[in-house]
Amino acid sequence: MSTALLEARQLRVTVGERTVVECLDLKAGAGERVAILGRNGAGKSTLLSTLAGLRKPASGQVLLGGEDAARISPRQAALQRAWLGQFQNDPFASTVLETALTGRHPHLGRWDWESSRDAALARSALQAVGLDGLEQRQIRTLSGGERQRLAIATLLTQAPPLYLLDEPLSHLDLNHQMAVLELFSGAARDCGAAVLMVLHDPALAHRFCDHALLVFGDGRTETGAVDAILTAKKLSGLYGYGLRQLEDGGHRCFIPE
Amino acid sequence: MPTRRRAFLILATLMLLALASFWTALAAGSIAVEAGDVLSALLGQPAPGADVVLQLRLPRALAAFACGGLLALAGALMQVLLRNPLADPYILGISGGAGVGALFAMLLGLPALGIDGLAFAGALGAMLLVFGLAHGDGSWTQTRLLLTGVIVAAGCGALVALMLALAPEDRLRGMLFWLMGDLAQAADAWPPLLALATALALAMPFARELNLLARGLIQAQALGVAVSRLRYAVYLLASLATAAAVTTAGSIGFVGLVVPHLLRLATGNDQRLLLPASVLAGGSLLLLADTLARTLIAPQQLPVGVLTALIGVPIFLFLLSRQPK
Numbered sequence: 001m002s003t004a005l006l007e008a009r010q011l012r013v014t015v016g017e018r019t020v021v022e023c024l025d026l027k028a029g030a031g032e033r034v035a036i037l038g039r040n041g042a043g044k045s046t047l048l049s050t051l052a053g054l055r056k057p058a059s060g061q062v063l064l065g066g067e068d069a070a071r072i073s074p075r076q077a078a079l080q081r082a083w084l085g086q087f088q089n090d091p092f093a094s095t096v097l098e099t100a101l102t103g104r105h106p107h108l109g110r111w112d113w114e115s116s117r118d119a120a121l122a123r124s125a126l127q128a129v130g131l132d133g134l135e136q137r138q139i140r141t142l143s144g145g146e147r148q149r150l151a152i153a154t155l156l157t158q159a160p161p162l163y164l165l166d167e168p169l170s171h172l173d174l175n176h177q178m179a180v181l182e183l184f185s186g187a188a189r190d191c192g193a194a195v196l197m198v199l200h201d202p203a204l205a206h207r208f209c210d211h212a213l214l215v216f217g218d219g220r221t222e223t224g225a226v227d228a229i230l231t232a233k234k235l236s237g238l239y240g241y242g243l244r245q246l247e248d249g250g251h252r253c254f255i256p257e
Numbered sequence: 258m259p260t261r262r263r264a265f266l267i268l269a270t271l272m273l274l275a276l277a278s279f280w281t282a283l284a285a286g287s288i289a290v291e292a293g294d295v296l297s298a299l300l301g302q303p304a305p306g307a308d309v310v311l312q313l314r315l316p317r318a319l320a321a322f323a324c325g326g327l328l329a330l331a332g333a334l335m336q337v338l339l340r341n342p343l344a345d346p347y348i349l350g351i352s353g354g355a356g357v358g359a360l361f362a363m364l365l366g367l368p369a370l371g372i373d374g375l376a377f378a379g380a381l382g383a384m385l386l387v388f389g390l391a392h393g394d395g396s397w398t399q400t401r402l403l404l405t406g407v408i409v410a411a412g413c414g415a416l417v418a419l420m421l422a423l424a425p426e427d428r429l430r431g432m433l434f435w436l437m438g439d440l441a442q443a444a445d446a447w448p449p450l451l452a453l454a455t456a457l458a459l460a461m462p463f464a465r466e467l468n469l470l471a472r473g474l475i476q477a478q479a480l481g482v483a484v485s486r487l488r489y490a491v492y493l494l495a496s497l498a499t500a501a502a503v504t505t506a507g508s509i510g511f512v513g514l515v516v517p518h519l520l521r522l523a524t525g526n527d528q529r530l531l532l533p534a535s536v537l538a539g540g541s542l543l544l545l546a547d548t549l550a551r552t553l554i555a556p557q558q559l560p561v562g563v564l565t566a567l568i569g570v571p572i573f574l575f576l577l578s579r580q581p582k
Contacts, residue, residue: 102480
């Protein structure tokens with residue numbers, strides 16, 4: 001068995017004085033997709049950026065590709081994992097293609113300029129998210145959904161083995177939500193990528209992920225295979241709202257009561 | 258897509274602009290020197306007006322170019338550091354601190370060296386004060402840094418106004434000229450030139466990382482930039498570049514804000530091109546402005562800061578109006 005792409009050992013994550021995650025052990029190997037669910041403010045994003053090595057854990061360890069995230073250089077980490085944040089803001093003008101090309105940064109040497117191969121990678125990433133033809137557009141003129149897809153294209157250009165996605169579906173219409181989830185499922189299946197994503201729809205989590213991690217916000221977490229974890233009972237407890245579960249052709253769906 | 262070739266062409270064009278500015282600066286003045294004679298003088302051959310060119314105009318031209326380059330470079334760096342296209346080298350109070358130091362020295366009647374020394378000390382003092390206050394809890398976010406800088410600058414402004422109010426009549430003119438920026442006192446061009454070369458050499462290896470920093474701290478970190486180290490370095494570098502320029506020529510406004518902004522409108526926001534281009538364009542702008550300042554109503558000299566604004570504003574407005582939406 002090869003080393004896990006991401007591993008958390010006895011991880012404790014705090015926001016200010018509040019402990020949001022305690023004693024978390026987590027492993028994600030090649031081809032695995034993990035959904036992270038929880039209420040607003042439960043600490044999902046904080047946990048995700050800690051797992052990305054962008055934030056120091058209060059205690060415990062995060063291993064990226066088997067190496068302690070606190071010890072590897074930012075560049076090494078960037079070759080190992082990509083992180084999608086919730087907010088994109090752009091104080092300076094830039095084109096769509098230039099923005100997608102920033103994903104190549106960790107692959108380039110100090111004095112290198114982006115080569116035509118890098119540009120080809122960026123273009124195919126833009127095509128994968130349906131932004132082909134917009135290469136020369138200014139990012140400020142993009143809609144919210146287009147900007148989100150551009151951020152995803154930048155991650156694809158970065159092309160790491162591990163993806164950490166904070167609400168990858170925000171601003172996306174139904175069609176693009178499915179396309180993005182298919183895209184990352186494809187990356188997991190065909191390229192052996194591991195994908196962790198914060199999702200708000202348990203039905204999509206059940207359909208597109210293998211494991212789920214529930215974050216309760218008071219330090220407790222629960223993790224396991226989606227079939228066992230994403231049930232009406234557990235989710236009602238998680239969200240504090242009654243849910244009814246329906247099964248249809250292998251897909252699970254949840255309806256608020 | 259940014260390419261080396263495009264960057265090279267743009268820089269070559271700006272290099273020609275810089276050479277043309279030097280040519281004008283060396284030839285123009287109360288004693289007009291022929292273009293051919295300027296060249297002979299520079300090559301060390303005897304020519305009419307050679308002394309004027311070599312002894313008077315060349316040091317001043319070099320100092321003007323160096324200060325313009327330093328200010329534009331510092332402006333470009335500050336805009337990235339604060340992620341705000343409206344930031345300028347003075348926004349964090351560096352020139353305010355230098356102003357307090359310089360005016361205090363003038364009030365005491367110190368010689369030129371004392372004025373430069375206290376101006377530099379004031380600039381460093383403001384830099385450390387802003388950093389200390391903004392960094393207090395370890396966060397030093399852009400907003401906190403910006404607010405601290407603006408407040409310290411305002412405090413320095415009040416001290417400057419106080420000293421102007423207390424100053425005796427005969428020193429007032431010198432003080433006002435210092436505040437508006439004045440290259441007449443810039444005797445030695447080597448310190449600012451050296452500072453410019455060092456600052457550019459230190460900034461260039463990190464240019465692509467600065468591109469990412471401009472897009473956001475955490476995004477840059479996620480893409481492999483050692484963000485906190487880079488921000489310390491940029492703050493230090495931009496502050497010292499500003500301090501070097503202000504010490505040499507007083508607080509010349511406008512160059513540091515407008516030159517990087519103007520180039521960004523014209524060529525895009527790639528620091529690998531923007532930083533050296535800012536140095537060349539900023540240097541040329543200040544050099545031309547200074548040439549006009551000493552020739553327009555010669556023998557009287559105008560404060561160069563007024564002219565940088567008078568040249569820069571129309572160009573800037575023109576570019577802004579034809580920027581693609």
